[in-house]
Amino acid sequence: MNGDSVDIDLARTWVRATAAAVDKHKDHLTQLDSAIGDADHGINMHRGFSAATAVLADFEPETVGAVLFKTGTTLISSVGGASGPLYGSAFRAMGKALDAATADTEQFAAALAAGLESVQKLGAAAPGDKTMIDAYAPALAAFRQHAGAGADFAAAALAAADAAEEGMRATTPMQARKGRASYLGARSIGHQDPGATSTALIFRTLAETVEAR
Ligand code: ADP
Ligand code: MG
Numbered sequence: 001m002n003g004d005s006v007d008i009d010l011a012r013t014w015v016r017a018t019a020a021a022v023d024k025h026k027d028h029l030t031q032l033d034s035a036i037g038d039a040d041h042g043i044n045m046h047r048g049f050s051a052a053t054a055v056l057a058d059f060e061p062e063t064v065g066a067v068l069f070k071t072g073t074t075l076i077s078s079v080g081g082a083s084g085p086l087y088g089s090a091f092r093a094m095g096k097a098l099d100a101a102t103a104d105t106e107q108f109a110a111a112l113a114a115g116l117e118s119v120q121k122l123g124a125a126a127p128g129d130k131t132m133i134d135a136y137a138p139a140l141a142a143f144r145q146h147a148g149a150g151a152d153f154a155a156a157a158l159a160a161a162d163a164a165e166e167g168m169r170a171t172t173p174m175q176a177r178k179g180r181a182s183y184l185g186a187r188s189i190g191h192q193d194p195g196a197t198s199t200a201l202i203f204r205t206l207a208e209t210v211e212a213r
Contacts, residue, residue, distance in 0.1 A: 069095025132195035
């Protein structure tokens with residue numbers, strides 16, 4: 001693998017590292033969801049990514065996409081909450097877009113875009129609705145901008161992680177218009193969105209996984 005691409009091993013390591021990160025932050029994610037949801041986001045994310053890690057352990061993929069597609073399918077089948085199908089569709093769409101043994105920065109940017117499109121198609125949320133989209137959309141924009149400017153994969157992933165965290169923090173003053181938190185109306189204001197927080201964690205984990213290789 002060179003510094004400008006992702007391979008099958010790195011994709012698998014990303015999913016495994018996400019499971020570990022989610023495990024570490026499980027209580028925080030659940031605490032955020034207890035303020036504006038039903039207190040299960042940490043549990044949902046942990047269940048989904050642990051299941052994906054287990055499934056990937058004896059899976060022999062031939063493409064980067066197969067790793068991500070399998071992850072998505074497992075998230076959908078193992079998570080009951082809204083986030084399972086949403087993240088599941090994102091990973092499946094990313095997977096479909098990556099049909100080779102490696103993916104360069106431009107190809108990965110296109111896959112991330114397909115993932116976001118899939119979440120929006122399924123959940124019908126727009127930026128500003130206080131959802132995972134508020135972390136995902138700025139992360140994609142930053143990744144794309146860096147990829148387009150010729151940055152290497154690590155730099156693009158780092159910029160995406162920073163943008164996702166900024167987007168995550170920006171959800172606090174928003175009023176939720178989608179998902180369970182929207183039932184609270186104005187009372188959802190003043191709390192950081194759990195799904196935007198897990199999205200930021202997924203992008204931070206990507207940056208760290210790429211950095212550590
Ligand atoms: P549930 O809401 O079913 O309990 P989770 O707690 O696992 O599921 O996930 C909640 C998160 O899912 C929210 O914080 C939000 O970011 C995200 N979410 C909910 N509905 C949507 C939607 N329609 N589009 C995008 N993201 C959504
Ligand atoms: Mg919940």
